[in-house]
Amino acid sequence: MKRARVFVFALATVCGALPAGAQTPSATLGASPSTALGAGEVTERFSRTSHLDANGAFDLINLHGNIVITAGSGRDVTIEAVKRVQRPNQNAARALLQTIDIQVVEEANRIEVRTSYPRPRNFPGSVDFTITVPADVNVSVRATGGGIRATGIRVEALRTVSGDIDLVDASADQFATASAVSGNVTVRGLTARAIQLTTVSGNVRVDNSRADRLMARAVSGDVEYAGELARSGRYELISHSGDVRLLLSGSTGFDVQANSFSGSVQSDFPITRRGRGAEGTGRGAATPRAIRGAFGDASAMLVLRAFSGSISIGRR
Amino acid sequence: MRTADLELAARCRAGDADAFEELYRQHARRLFSLVVRMIGSVEDAEDLLQEVFLQAHRKLAGFRGESTLGTWLYRLTMNHCLDHLRGRQARMSRATDSLDDEGTAEPMAPAPAVPPAISRMDLETAIGALPPGSRAAFLLHDVEGFEHREIAGILGVSEGTSKSQVHKARLKLRAMLRR
Amino acid sequence: MNCESYEDVLGDYVDGARASGLPGDVRLAAFERHLAGCARCQALVADFTSIRGAAARLEEHVPPPRLWTRVVASIAAQQRRPWWRRPIADAVPSWAPVAVAVSLALLIAGATWLAWKQEPAQAPHEAVGGPAEPEAAPAEQPYEAAIAGLEQLAASQDASLDADTRAVLKQNLAVLDRAISESRAALADEPANALAQDSLLDALDTKVALLQDTVALAADAYTVSDDAAGAAKELNQ
Numbered sequence: 182m183k184r185a186r187v188f189v190f191a192l193a194t195v196c197g198a199l200p201a202g203a204q205t206p207s208a209t210l211g212a213s214p215s216t217a218l219g220a221g222e223v224t225e226r227f228s229r230t231s232h233l234d235a236n237g238a239f240d241l242i243n244l245h246g247n248i249v250i251t252a253g254s255g256r257d258v259t260i261e262a263v264k265r266v267q268r269p270n271q272n273a274a275r276a277l278l279q280t281i282d283i284q285v286v287e288e289a290n291r292i293e294v295r296t297s298y299p300r301p302r303n304f305p306g307s308v309d310f311t312i313t314v315p316a317d318v319n320v321s322v323r324a325t326g327g328g329i330r331a332t333g334i335r336v337e338a339l340r341t342v343s344g345d346i347d348l349v350d351a352s353a354d355q356f357a358t359a360s361a362v363s364g365n366v367t368v369r370g371l372t373a374r375a376i377q378l379t380t381v382s383g384n385v386r387v388d389n390s391r392a393d394r395l396m397a398r399a400v401s402g403d404v405e406y407a408g409e410l411a412r413s414g415r416y417e418l419i420s421h422s423g424d425v426r427l428l429l430s431g432s433t434g435f436d437v438q439a440n441s442f443s444g445s446v447q448s449d450f451p452i453t454r455r456g457r458g459a460e461g462t463g464r465g466a467a468t469p470r471a472i473r474g475a476f477g478d479a480s481a482m483l484v485l486r487a488f489s490g491s492i493s494i495g496r497r
Numbered sequence: 498m499r500t501a502d503l504e505l506a507a508r509c510r511a512g513d514a515d516a517f518e519e520l521y522r523q524h525a526r527r528l529f530s531l532v533v534r535m536i537g538s539v540e541d542a543e544d545l546l547q548e549v550f551l552q553a554h555r556k557l558a559g560f561r562g563e564s565t566l567g568t569w570l571y572r573l574t575m576n577h578c579l580d581h582l583r584g585r586q587a588r589m590s591r592a593t594d595s596l597d598d599e600g601t602a603e604p605m606a607p608a609p610a611v612p613p614a615i616s617r618m619d620l621e622t623a624i625g626a627l628p629p630g631s632r633a634a635f636l637l638h639d640v641e642g643f644e645h646r647e648i649a650g651i652l653g654v655s656e657g658t659s660k661s662q663v664h665k666a667r668l669k670l671r672a673m674l675r676r
Numbered sequence: 677m678n679c680e681s682y683e684d685v686l687g688d689y690v691d692g693a694r695a696s697g698l699p700g701d702v703r704l705a706a707f708e709r710h711l712a713g714c715a716r717c718q719a720l721v722a723d724f725t726s727i728r729g730a731a732a733r734l735e736e737h738v739p740p741p742r743l744w745t746r747v748v749a750s751i752a753a754q755q756r757r758p759w760w761r762r763p764i765a766d767a768v769p770s771w772a773p774v775a776v777a778v779s780l781a782l783l784i785a786g787a788t789w790l791a792w793k794q795e796p797a798q799a800p801h802e803a804v805g806g807p808a809e810p811e812a813a814p815a816e817q818p819y820e821a822a823i824a825g826l827e828q829l830a831a832s833q834d835a836s837l838d839a840d841t842r843a844v845l846k847q848n849l850a851v852l853d854r855a856i857s858e859s860r861a862a863l864a865d866e867p868a869n870a871l872a873q874d875s876l877l878d879a880l881d882t883k884v885a886l887l888q889d890t891v892a893l894a895a896d897a898y899t900v901s902d903d904a905a906g907a908a909k910e911l912n913q
Contacts, residue, residue, distance in 0.1 A: 398878070421878070
């Protein structure tokens with residue numbers, strides 16, 4: 182045991198200071214003493230294993246740091262974390278490290294993990310998490326800063342202020358939401374009844390996902406939807422100054438209302454127009470500011486809106 | 498009346514936002530005034546009332562309709578206020594008084610002692626100087642207009658106690674407001 | 677002549693009770709007879725009546741709109757999810773954007789507070805941008821109220837979030853404010869333009885959501901440091 186620790190220590194010093202927020206290998210060492218890595222950064226590991234029964238809930242509230250959460254087989258919940266503080270004075274750094282607390286509360290098939298610090302205003306460092314949960318547990322994550330990468334989980338809500346969100350092969354009971362303030366939201370292979378993806382500065386990208394209702398919105402950033410449309414699904418894609426892009430596969434018909442205030446609107450699909458200028462069908466009209474009409478059996482509904490960005494509906 | 502209360506409580510429990518807002522809208526205004534005067538601070542009153550509604554939201558699960566929802570909410574609020582005041586008193590290391598406070602009776606003048614038009618500020622100040630138990634009863638009765646029967650339910654005392662607390666409060670106020 | 681023994685009925689008398697010949701009024705009637713000849717009790721009745729009258733006329737303290745938002749935020753923080761999220765089927769009318777369900781509570785809150793104010797509505801705090809801003813259209817007012825309330829709340833909780841996060845939030849609120857003023861300007865040029873209307877409401881909606889999240893974040897941060905006090909209170913229940 183002692184030998185292993187010494188080995189890690191040596192390896193760590195050889196590697197030098199890891200940039201804050203780098204992915205950490207998930208070693209299961211348990212709580213080890215603060216380890217010094219290069220100029221004034223100290224870290225401390227935290228490790229905890231628990232379990233959740235079917236349909237349990239897992240909530241994580243973190244301040245700064247990256248979060249990786251993956252669904253595993255079995256009923257185990259494994260929580261690995263690395264606390265980091267960077268200060269020129271290592272003793273000061275170590276003292277601050279001690280004040281970063283990771284609280285784990287377990288009750289009634291619910292686990293809540295929370296990073297805390299006596300004065301959040303001056304949060305001194307970051308905590309990176311690597312977590313596995315059973316695949317049928319509802320996961321909510323909220324971070325103030327840092328990216329969230331989730332794979333295979335059953336998701337309820339992922340939120341961060343600054344950082345990217347990557348959600349892969351996930352599902353939700355009813356309603357899934359992922360939101361960032363400054364960061365990209367990328368979702369691949371998500372299945373849910375209703376999905377809400379938002380960011381203020383950043384892009385939203387949806388790929389190969391399935392929902393009855395989808396709302397994707399960016400303020401200054403692009404919104405892109407790639408994949409099939411669900412029959413009688415409702416999709417609302419909105420950007421203010423970015424572009425709205427659809428790359429559709431499959432053959433589901435749709436009814437579309439697409440409007441841009443000062444950008445162009447274009448479709449590769451033949452749209453039977455309605456309302457003003459409904460005469461004639463046409464492929465990819467020149468550069469109107471609006472398209473209202475139907476393609477195929479119009480079973481899905483698309484509402485596409487951009488203020489200064491452009492809107493395009495294309496084939497994948 | 499009770500069935501409407503039970504229904505509202507059930508809807509709140511089920512997470513119906515409109516129902517809880519309904520509850521808030523019905524009572525928050527009067528409760529706020531009450532709390533400001535009970536604890537003597539507008540900022541603290543905000544914090545306290547937020548606590549009360551947060552707790553109410555949690556505790557609605559246990560509402561069985563033995564009282565009206567209003568009485569239940571007022572009781573919760575008064576408990577918070579009295580706790581707050583007890584805490585403050587403890588910090589100021591004065592003897593805690595029970596609800597049935599035995600203050601020294603002021604000598605009673607045989608002629609009307611208070612001016613016919615009492616200034617609001619004087620009255621508010623005087624109310625703030627009342628001991629918590631009689632202050633609570635006075636606020637509920639003379640300011641908010643509750644009957645002794647309702648006050649008894651809110652404060653968890655007998656009607657007789659409510660009456661005597663209001664009487665004590667009026668006597669003390671009379672002494673303080675004497676011109 | 678024992679004035680003290682009439683203490684309770686004296687109170688009833690001040691409250692307006694008068695003997696009307698019913699059997700239950702015996703003590704009240706006795707007091708009224710006593711009162712006729714007792715200067716001391718007459719003085720008390722006069723003074724108590726003045727006090728009671730003044731008390732009934734005391735002005736209400738009106739709770740600020742932000743109190744409701746604080747309540748909502750603290751409940752949300754406690755439950756770690758939007759507590760107003762109802763079963764999707766009921767909450768979201770046929771073609772309403774999904775985001776509306778989430779912001780609905782705040783719209784209601786805003787409208788409610790506007791309706792409550794009996795004084796002529798104080799001009800909603802104009803949170804957005806410069807002097808040449810076009811007037812807020814009626815459809816925006818619930819948003820304005822909600823935003824003003826949330827901004828006050830967020831400002832009061834400013835101490836809870838770290839500098840980096842506050843900077844990011846501030847930057848992005850500025851992005852939103854730019855989007856709002858662009859939309860307003862477009863709407864000023866073309867008031868009937870449905871897209872401009874929608875863009876404006878979208879941006880307001882997003883701003884509300886952002887402020888809401890900020891408040892919830894800050895509330896969370898506070899919850900932690902007040903944990904000891906909170907725990908003590910819980911134990912006393």
